[in-house]
Amino acid sequence: MNVLVIGYVWPEPASSAAGYRMLALLDAFRLQNWLVTFASPAEKSIHRADLPARGIREVNIALNCSSFDDFICELQPDLVMFDRFMMEEQFGWRVEKHCPQAIRLLDTEDLSCLRHARHQICKQSGQVQLDVPAELLFSEHAKREVAAILRSDLTLMISRAEIDLLRNTFKVDPALLLDCPFMQPSVSAEQQALLPSFDHRRHFIVIGNFRHAPNWDAVLWLKQAIWPLIRTRLPEAELHIYGAYPPPKATQLHNPKQGFLIKGWAEDVDQVMRLARVNLAPLRFGAGLKGKLVDALACGTPSVTTSIGAEGMAGEHAWPQPVTDDPEQFANRAVALYTESQQWLACQQQGFALHNQRFDFDPHASTLIERLQHLSRELDSHRLANFTGAMLRHHSMRSTQYMAQWIEAKNRKPQDKK
Structure with a gap:
């Protein structure tokens, strides 16, 4: 399988849990001898992981730029993983347009709308509070994040508590979610x-x-x-x-x-x-x-x-x-x-x-690979069952596309517009 990972940042395993979680996912792909390309619009940091040493190709990409279209048309990935919902917003419509049969996988790291809502509670009260009132939870942030989950073929959730929240409160189909916590070697x-x-x-x-x-x-x-x-x-x-x-x-x-x-x-x-x-x-x-x-x-x-x-x-x-x-x-x-x-x-x-x-790395990595392989075989029927996602792609992704194209046109140098 040919895999493209679109990173919000370059993974820094010694700086953050998100960094070493991303490396574990990349390692799970590489253990299958899949071809893996990691692309990001972020600047490369001094603490980033050495991805080429892991057999992973690195590519710099640009936001709101049609150069990505040329890149993905040439790469033709079978699987595209978006690192957090902002990357799905930015690049999802381009992936669907140029590689419609590629599996679109979203990795959330955490349910950030929940984190933001709890932050607001903490600012107001200074107290620890697990439960979040609907007026804070159902935010613009949540609408964007849950929409990205619904548009994707599968979303990796790190916490079962957040899977329960998505299923019971946001009514997300369980078929769109996979429990995928941190994956580490066992301690003998x-x-x-x-x-x-x-x-x-x-x-x-x-x-x-x-x-x-x-x-x-x-x-x-x-x-x-x-x-x-x-x-x-x-x-x-x-x-x-x-x-x-x-x-x-x-x-x-x-x-x-x-x-x-x-x-x-x-x-x-x-x-x-x-x-x-x-x-x-x-x-x-x-x-x-x-x-x-x-x-x-x-x-x-x-x-x-x-x-x-x-x-x-x-x-x-x-x-x-x-x-x-x-x-x-x-x-x-x-x-x-x-x-x-x-x-x-x-x-x-x-x-x-x-x-x-x-x-433990092994069972979670095996479950992830098996789910992706099954999804690859049943992709058309899987998408037919997700009509809400199809509607969101039809409407919201069009607006994202036109906004990106407007920004790209606005950013062109005068000589480029002639």
Whole structure:
């Protein structure tokens, strides 16, 4: 199969969970010996993955430019995967026009309309709230995102909680959705035995890309409400805060006297996570699954998080480590986990079990490939069953097409218009 992936950004596996999730999807395609091309209109970053080393071709593409038409006509992919709904909006109509029989696959990373709605709630109340009122959920953002899901042949959802929301609230046909969480190698018993023990670990850790709004809010909440309570109980404790692209407003929070240390970029996330005793993820809003918690599971580092952080992480089961939305309880549970070795060990072992059961690469990759192969064989009947998607493509994609063509004409240099 010839695969084209249209990326919102170039994948940075050491900077964000979205980056290493994208690499896992690309690896699943390459393991089938499929030809894979990754194209993006974004600028290439210094932390991007080396895709050619994985046998993946890199191509720069432009927004609102007919050069993409020439590119895709020559490539003739069998499968096109859009990285987030904005890329489907930009390029979906061009793909349908020039490669109508290509499977159109959407990868959401998270249901961003849900994240945005929860952000609004947090701004208004400062509280953690899973349930979102309809007036915030049914936003313009949601209309665009759900429309892209309906226009696509299949959408990869990282969280079962979000699949339930799409099915029950937005009435999306389950045939258009696939549960595809993070995919990582299992942690063997031998690997678990080699990890540092409770007594050989020190300090708390927080990790997350500073450009992601929920992560920055978590750091502020820690600084203002949670960390002072922990330091009162553990005066020698330190909080090591890692994340790509820390802005000046973040580095200004660095305070060694308070044990509040902004470390910035981590060359090796696993290395710093393995050395920490407890991972803190006080997320007041967000969506999807939390890569920082998956990393902690694999590294044997127990976490304390909120109901937002734990949502969907264990599938149909309960998250097996401390969860609370109250700052004082959060601090208490963090201190208890840090000081009580038996509780820490129990959380670690439950974490290994969850990681290997929920996030193992092989079964999820196999399910994805089987679903795509079935879709390839039954594409015409699959599309006939999705009349709503056909209507949306007929109407909304026409408006997107004409807008893109207008922008392209507007951007032409005067000599080009002669």
